[in-house]
Amino acid sequence: MSFNNSYNVPAWWQRILSVWYRHERVYNSDFLSNAFPPFLEPLIMLWGLGIGFGAYIQTMGTMNYLLFLASGIIMTSSMYTAAFECTYGTFIRLEYDYVYDGMLGAPISTHDLIIGEVLFAGTKGAFFALAVLIVTWLFGIITYPWSPGAVLVGFICGIMFGTLSMWITSFTHNINHFNFYFTGILSPMFFFSGAVFPLENLPGALQWIAQAIPLTHVVTLARACCVPGQFKLQLLYNLLYCIIFILITGRLALRGIKKRMID
């Protein structure tokens, strides 16, 4: 053992990728129990809601109800996985396991750490979206050739809820307080994003709320990939919303987590 004389700080993208790689290794070290639920969940949703509601509702708005539901829950699945990763997951790494403290002993900055983690949330978002898509493809519910594009939207959705959740985590000091976030914020989003029923006939105020919440915009984008005839210029506005949302919550997360990590 002796020291060498060539020390390098890896480039920023290498540092971020190395953080991402850590999360990937942990996730895949228990691949079976991690890879199974993303497929099972949409199966249960489509089965339960599809059979239950499907018996009464054949069409939702302009499309088949199952298609409507399937193209909606791609994003709710991405949202929940990213939100879990960057609340409970982040909190445990931060406060219980001190994984972040360990990383900060290596040439990794708090920014690398947060960006790497958010990118992993995006990756999980994409993977969960793909899992739902595979199920819907197998059952012949979604057949539109552009539907693989929803995987990319899943990535964007994962990033959005990754940055939002990390920001929430940066000021949460008791792990049980995440209940407020999940029941108070994410559950309403699930219903008022147009994922399970259309927004067109909601009363005025709820319409505004629906347009303000992030999930609505990714649901619109994902549905445009999965259902024929939904591509329109307005989607650019949805995309712009996502970008601005990521920039704002991302900045808040960077600031909040850094403040918490550096004494």
Add this chain to the structure above:
Amino acid sequence: MSDIAIEIKSLNKSYGKLKAVDDLNFAVNPAECFGLLGPNGAGKTTTMKILYGKCEPDAQPKPHIGIFGYTPQRDALTIKSFSGIVPQQDNLDAELNVYDNLYIYSRFYGLPATEAQKRIAELLDFMELQEKAKVKIRELSGGMKRRLTIARALINQPRLLILDEPTTGLDPQVRHLIWNKLRELKENGVTVLLTTHYMEEAFQICDRIIIMDQGKKMLEGAPRELMKAHLESYVIEIHGISGENHAAKMVADHPSIRCEIYEDTLFAYSNTQEPLSRFAESLALSDYHIRQANLEDLFLNVTGRSLNELQ
């Protein structure tokens, strides 16, 4: 790179009204083992964290911090690229096994995979963990975790090793193993900075130490020289005396003895054994034990014998 490994001047750190580090100055030479000693709350860990950018020092008065010529406020990543850090609390990745902990960490330094595999094998060997490569972290004993944390800090072959209480809570065998490894690293030119409150540890491996209390530097020097300069060679402890006891008065008859009383114990110090045994006999003690004064006596002398609120 600079000729001085670590140079700290007018370092201050406050948490609200609490002054964790108070105008600290010291310098560490390359390939030296330097120890920061002090009771809990003395500011040792805070000082360490400042060195690698985990903690920001007070901006005013402006501190000077040089780690081989680099400043943590500006070059934290560079400093960490040539340093190894062993924190007080093991922060191994509980979700990965021993090998993967080292491998993932090697990625943070951008080590190529083949190089990393080679070093991991060497390090597992060095820290005597070869058998444990595939074992989960939670199945390791405290001593193994500590050795793995040190191995992890060595993955980049650092020129500076920073260890915060490396052997606290470990059994004697593991402590000696770690001391041997640290000596070996030092001989190979690695600069070692450590905190400890084990006096023996400082005596065993530190070339120089500073004793800190309440954020301030109290003493600085080589352990043996500090002992010689600040404390008599021998001590006798007499327990169970009360404040008004005649023992205290009797000391006056023995001019070559210096004494201290703390609660119900009297500490009598002298440079030779003889006056101490005469003193003990004059008290008609049937059973007494004269021992060599050690760094612990010096430490307690400097930092006080009563507990502070952080202990």
